[in-house]
Amino acid sequence: MVTSTESRTKFADLLTHPEELRARVEIVVNSMPVMDVHTHLFPSEFNELCLYGIDELLTYHYLTAETLRSARISHDRFWQLSKTAQADLVWQTLFVENSPASEAARGIISVLDAFGLDTRAENLGEAREFFNSRRVDEHIDRVFDIARVSGVVMTNDPFDDTEAEIWKSDVSADPRFKSAMRLDRLLNGNSITGTTASLRQTLDGWIARMNPVYMGVSLPADFKFPAEDTRDRLLREVVLPAAREHGLAMTLMVGVRRRVNPKLREAGDGVGKADVTAVERMCADYPDVHFLATFLSRENQHELCVTARKFNNLMPFGCWWFLNNPSIVSEITRERLELLGTSFIPQHSDARVLEQLIYKWKHARKEIANALADSYERLLSSGRAVTAEEITRDVNRLFAGNFAELVS
Ligand code: RAT
Numbered sequence: 001m002v003t004s005t006e007s008r009t010k011f012a013d014l015l016t017h018p019e020e021l022r023a024r025v026e027i028v029v030n031s032m033p034v035m036d037v038h039t040h041l042f043p044s045e046f047n048e049l050c051l052y053g054i055d056e057l058l059t060y061h062y063l064t065a066e067t068l069r070s071a072r073i074s075h076d077r078f079w080q081l082s083k084t085a086q087a088d089l090v091w092q093t094l095f096v097e098n099s100p101a102s103e104a105a106r107g108i109i110s111v112l113d114a115f116g117l118d119t120r121a122e123n124l125g126e127a128r129e130f131f132n133s134r135r136v137d138e139h140i141d142r143v144f145d146i147a148r149v150s151g152v153v154m155t156n157d158p159f160d161d162t163e164a165e166i167w168k169s170d171v172s173a174d175p176r177f178k179s180a181m182r183l184d185r186l187l188n189g190n191s192i193t194g195t196t197a198s199l200r201q202t203l204d205g206w207i208a209r210m211n212p213v214y215m216g217v218s219l220p221a222d223f224k225f226p227a228e229d230t231r232d233r234l235l236r237e238v239v240l241p242a243a244r245e246h247g248l249a250m251t252l253m254v255g256v257r258r259r260v261n262p263k264l265r266e267a268g269d270g271v272g273k274a275d276v277t278a279v280e281r282m283c284a285d286y287p288d289v290h291f292l293a294t295f296l297s298r299e300n301q302h303e304l305c306v307t308a309r310k311f312n313n314l315m316p317f318g319c320w321w322f323l324n325n326p327s328i329v330s331e332i333t334r335e336r337l338e339l340l341g342t343s344f345i346p347q348h349s350d351a352r353v354l355e356q357l358i359y360k361w362k363h364a365r366k367e368i369a370n371a372l373a374d375s376y377e378r379l380l381s382s383g384r385a386v387t388a389e390e391i392t393r394d395v396n397r398l399f400a401g402n403f404a405e406l407v408s
């Protein structure tokens with residue numbers, strides 16, 4: 001029985017005014033700590049793999065591709081330049097000679113602004129001096145704080161020699177950096193060979209060493225499952241049984257076309273529309289494995305939502321790479337809310353350079369807050385108001401809870 005005092009209190013908690021509702025959603029979304037489920041960041045214990053500062057930010061592959069569209073320099077000549085000279089050229093081209101209108105370029109502006117640096121500077125002198133003066137561990141704390149990121153999942157490649165050496169030294173890393181075992185070299189190439197049993201042993205060894213929160217792979221646009229190929233065999237005989245036995249989720253990032261233009265090096269990958277039924281089959285064949293999935297093509301997003309409705313072992317996540325633009329994040333987040341309620345992970349940063357956390361989350365939070373506010377407003381006009389506590393519960397689920405449940 002609800003007493004009249006209780007029901008009065010409850011009624012008082014309801015956000016029945018659209019502006020008040022929207023303001024509350026913004027506060028909750030902007031302040032909620034987020035678990036970033038896919039990055040390429042490393043803690044300082046990983047030495048030169050831990051990237052930060054203006055030169056790394058400006059030579060991000062999203063920006064080098066954009067620079068080579070506007071600067072009058074050949075690809076070969078660009079790659080011959082030192083990192084600082086490349087960064088100078090990126091700044092000159094995208095920020096001095098042009099307005100930084102693209103999402104990746106605006107990201108730099110958000111980062112400079114967060115540290116009170118001149119966003120219209122003629123050169124990088126001030127920014128270099130600032131970042132060089134930072135002590136790395138304090139800087140990591142500060143960036144996590146500004147971005148309100150509680151933890152990040154790394155991308156750990158056991159088949160990369162530099163990284164493997166660090167793991168073998170029994171590194172004890174900052175606990176905010178969670179490991180994820182990346183299996184591209186095993187599943188997408190033919191460089192890692194061995195019998196099924198020996199490969200399984202290798203995986204088990206690395207799982208014991210890295211203690212990953214999941215295993216992951218990026219897959220081409222023409223990925224098929226089932227298929228008559230080596231990848232299918234490795235998935236069925238090595239990787240998926242390991243996922244099942246270790247209780248590890250499997251992350252699938254589908255739709256990349258690697259090295260469409262090799263002259264762009266790391267920036268040379270493209271996108272292709274993939275076949276979502278491959279993931280559908282995997283979810284059906286392995287009901288006891290949890291899958292996180294993100295697709296690179298905008299055209300695959302609706303099918304991914306429908307597949308997630310059919311398989312509760314499938315968790316859509318993030319607006320990946322070429323989709324990480326405000327207009328598309330907005331569209332995808334709205335589509336997911338309409339089809340899945342709050343049972344998805346709206347975004348990951350894919351940050352490679354520490355300070356990218358600041359802009360990627362700032363920009364994503366804005367689109368997520370708008371999409372959520374519109375959805376609560378529609379609920380209100382249908383006859384149900386929400387409370388501030390309910391908004392907090394929902395945002396916590398989107399930003400941390402859904403992932404925590406998958407990896408617990
Ligand atoms: O978004 C990126 O930075 C890409 O280069 C890829 O790293 C992609 O996110 C991946 O994980 O394969």
Ligand code: ZN
Nearest residue numbers: 038039040350
């Ligand atoms: Zn990535």
